[in-house]
Amino acid sequence: MKRSFVVLFALLAVASLAAQSPKGWKVRADRSTSASDPDAAGNIKFVTMGTGFHATNPQAAIYWNPANTAMGSYTLKGTFVLQKPSGHTNFYGLVFGGSDLEGPKQSYLYFMVAQDGTWLIKKREGDAETKDVSPKTASDAVKKPDASGKSTNALEVRVSANKIDYVVNGTTVTSTPKTGLTAKTDGLYGIRVNHLLEVHVDNFGVTK
Numbered sequence: 002m003k004r005s006f007v008v009l010f011a012l013l014a015v016a017s018l019a020a021q022s023p024k025g026w027k028v029r030a031d032r033s034t035s036a037s038d039p040d041a042a043g044n045i046k047f048v049t050m051g052t053g054f055h056a057t058n059p060q061a062a063i064y065w066n067p068a069n070t071a072m073g074s075y076t077l078k079g080t081f082v083l084q085k086p087s088g089h090t091n092f093y094g095l096v097f098g099g100s101d102l103e104g105p106k107q108s109y110l111y112f113m114v115a116q117d118g119t120w121l122i123k124k125r126e127g128d129a130e131t132k133d134v135s136p137k138t139a140s141d142a143v144k145k146p147d148a149s150g151k152s153t154n155a156l157e158v159r160v161s162a163n164k165i166d167y168v169v170n171g172t173t174v175t176s177t178p179k180t181g182l183t184a185k186t187d188g189l190y191g192i193r194v195n196h197l198l199e200v201h202v203d204n205f206g207v208t209k
Contacts, residue, residue: 021048021049022047022048022049023048023049023054025066025067025068026047026064027064027065027066027067027102027103028045028047028063028064029062029063029102029103029107030045030060030061030062031060031061031063033060033061033196038089040059040060040061040196040197041059041060041197042059043059045057045058045059045060045062047062047064050201052203053080053201053202053203053204053205054201054202054205055199055200055202056093056192056199056201056202057199058195058196058197058198058199059196059197061091061194061195061196062194063102063111063191063193064191064192064193064194065102065189065190065191066191069189069190070188070189070190071186071187071188071190071207072187073187074160074209075160075207075208076157076158076159076207076208076209077095077097077157077158077160077190077207078155078156078157078158078204078205078206078208079095079155079156079192079202079205079206080153080155080202080203080204081094081154081155081156081201081202082152082200082203083116083146083151083152083153083154083198083199084151084199084200085146085150085151087116087197087198090115090116090117091115091197091198092113092115092121092193093113093114093192093194093195093200094111094112094113094114094156094192094193095112095113095156095158095190095191095192095193096109096110096111096189096190096192096193097109097110097111097112097158097160097186097188097189097190098110098183098185098186098187098188098189098190099188099189099191100185100188100189102189102191105127105128106127107125107127108124108126109124109125109188109189110122110123110124110125110134110183110185110186111123111125111193112156112158113195114154114156114169115137116146116152117139117145118139118140118141118143118144119137119138119139119140119143120135120137120140120167120169120174121133121135121136121137122134122135122167122175122177122183124182132182134177134182134183135167135175135177138174138175140172140174142169142170142171142172143169143170143174154170155170155171155204156168156169157169160179160186162179163179164176164177164178165177165183190207192205
């Protein structure tokens, strides 16, 4: 009995080390207002797991650490493993150029992919307004779920002096000038996962 207790305690300790809330990170839910596309029940979970992060999203959310900012020319990247398809198309990916992410004037750009092999780029301005930078577009570069239900997509946002390249699995799917909706790229960076998704994220961060 005593030996079993020790083994159980050790297993619980390992599990605790494997999945803990990332220190310093914040979450902001983006709850559905559509009766035809409701959120699921349950709480959002965002934990460290292995060398990366694991997000379980009954509701859509963004995740960021206030210490993580990028300025000037940089590359933001992350490898996203969708754990299983949702009942309909939902997107996940990178957030950049963010400001006031906890407040009513939240602002950020986001580059995301989905299980149907599409990508999109949007600009969030305030609590209720999003604008299309590039609409939902199909690309062979975006991996769809395999027989196991999983898909892996490595995303990059490459910000240079005059333009931004958006890259999926090494392929540049589009570029935008640093004007208009994509003029502001300095600021906070993070992750966005829409509702009804479970996603693991590795190799996340910024390089110059």
